[in-house]
Amino acid sequence: MRNQVNAWLDERVDEMAALLVRLIAVDSENPPGRALGQCARILRDAMENLGLGPEIIDIAAHQELEEPSIVRGGVGSGDRLLYFHGHFDVVPAQDRRQFTAVRRDGRIVGRGSADMKGGVVSMLYGAAAADALGLLGDGRIVLQLVCDEETGSVAGAGHLRAAGMIDPRAVAMLTAEPSGGSVWNAARGALSLHVNVRGREAHVGQADRGVNAFRHLVHIARPVFDYAEEMAGRHTDFPMDPDDATGSMLVVGGRSGGGSNFNVVPGSAFFTVDGRYNPEEDLDGELKRLTGIIEQAAAEVGADAAIEVTQRQPAAGTAATHPAASALGRVIAEVEGRPARFEMCAGILETRWYDQLGIPAFGYGPGRLDVSHGPSEYVDEAAMRRCAAVYALYANEMLS
Template identity: 65%
Template sequence: MDLATTVQAWIEPWAEEMAELLAELVAMDTENPPGRGLGRCGTRLRSVMEELGLEPEIIPVPPHEQLEEPCVVRGHVGNGSKLLYFHGHFDVVPAQSRAQFLPERRNGRMYGRGTADMKGGLVSMLYGAAAARDLGLLDDGKIVFHLVCDEETGSDASSGYLRREGLIDPAAVAMVTAEPTAGAIWHASRGALTLRVEIKGREAHVGQAHLGDNAFAHMVAIAAPLNDLARELLHKRTAFPMADEVAKGSMMVVGGASGSGANFNAVPGSAWFSIDRRFNPEEDVDEEIARLTEVIDAAAAAAGASTSIEVLQRQPSGGTPEQHPLAQALAASAAEVEGSAPTFELCPGILETRWYSQLGVPAFGYGPGRLDVSHGPGEYIDEAAMRRCAAVYALFAARAFTS
């Protein structure tokens, strides 16, 4: 019996327990925003990890916006000198219906909010690590879990806390996070830059509109060249592989959020809009800030407007070469279980891998869920895929500690 078959044979008897755990986690409403139920879910994850012998602890993190009891659940298995991180998040995007917190099993799938992104992946990681331990695959290695609470809103409160407090070891051999990649390997991700542009005008009653200075009109004038830039950027293609050629373009959304004025019968004296920029690994975050600032300043000067720019998010892109030994170790592990080699792709968004790759740790997204159903009203995960992914994680640990 080959190792992949051995690992899968260890996992299969746990199928019902894995499904029951996933259903329990899905039923815990951890919508973010606003970030409710995080402490309760973290406590349950700790108890499950205790039952599996994964040496857990809860690390409280400082209060952050509306997050309820923000925390990181940290655990480990093995005592070797080589360190591998299993990273995941237990917050979920807001549901389209409260019924999504009533998990439903049918035709080999579990339906509900967070099944694909990424509570199903967390279950895969927990049981994959337990399999690696029980089958003696850890060798001179140690798997460390970081389960965080605010990935859906940028992860500064939890992953950022780990980074700031020196709790991510730059000497780790690798990191993997259970994002819904449907069996592909995300070995790179875009960077993120979010700006809030404020425009000042002068308020006046509609009957004396000539005395006012319309901040909304200025906002429209400033946004126009930014929309032109967004169309131009879309034609800048990354060299990293993606399934969709158009998706390789460099992305920007202008005005995803905006607001102005105080009432319908007054010239608006203030206005604001957002810019969300997701740039490819070939692009530099500082150069992108400078480019956007230059466009905004030039448009504001032409309109005679007074503006200010606030940087809300600034995250560099990151990636690990497809040829890296640990990238190939993960690919070989997936191929053994799935029967065919996985594709390597650039994640279309940003990933938690960035907190590790910035420190030089090879970092990857690989998980059992599907991106095309994540965040949607029919979100689900295939239970068999969840178990196969657990086997991949166990095999990856074995290879990571012997490569």
């Protein structure tokens, strides 16, 4: 069966490359989220040609997203359901030339090649191969491609969840994130805060009449740094890449500012807190604890501080011993010729939207995290085909 899948994919090497080159040429940078409708239409046409029955679902306006939409399709008609999930927005480029793909030495170089337009192409061809070769048994694959993963996925995957378009009875979900050959069976949760401190402006000549918001900010931020250091020392039990820190990670002051001029007591100041929390942590409990630390510090100096929670996304995790994980491991070992590696992703993944409904969910794609978002982002064409083979064979394993 593996040989049949490989032969089917090998006949379509240039097709897969050509589609990826077309997708890279669309500068679907997010933020701000431009050219999303154009990218969606290219995907719809490609899926139509592959017999994947696509539709474009328009979604509500969100921030600056241009023509926000979801591309949805699938193959098969049985009761057992497997989700392939991906995104077609990309992070901003360092150079506009990154939107002109270069195909050389078995690689395709360009913005989004690794994260994750190359993976999307692998999913489309994996699903088509499973259908063409009769691997779906009594089951079906549903493909769901969203437009806003790089800015939190609230509009895209959030719409899928709110509209009841994620069936909790599904046997599993795969997303083609750039895992570099590993399986990401877990991912951190996220908490983001915006802390605004209000004071009272006064000219430097009358500084005694002002209330210095910046001074209050410094006092408030100090214990937040202590909290971040404590969380970094609380390690996960999930295996991780050896180069990744195993504690929960927080950035304090990623954005900060305030004041109106150098000679005016600042009447306002702000800073942000952005955290990635290990699955073992109680996200709601940590949110309560973190806001409590800020509120207590503000009370100590009589500061007027307001806290806005700008992101709250739960962690996700499926045990490597889960039957759906074991099946994926077997398929990867067959295709790659080596045992599958299960690791926790250091960031957050859209697996969380499915995990919350009890669906075993995994990140596995052809790209590499260490080149994603960088100036020389690329994907190996051979890795794209291997992942497509894994997707097709995993469908057979889970649906037959």
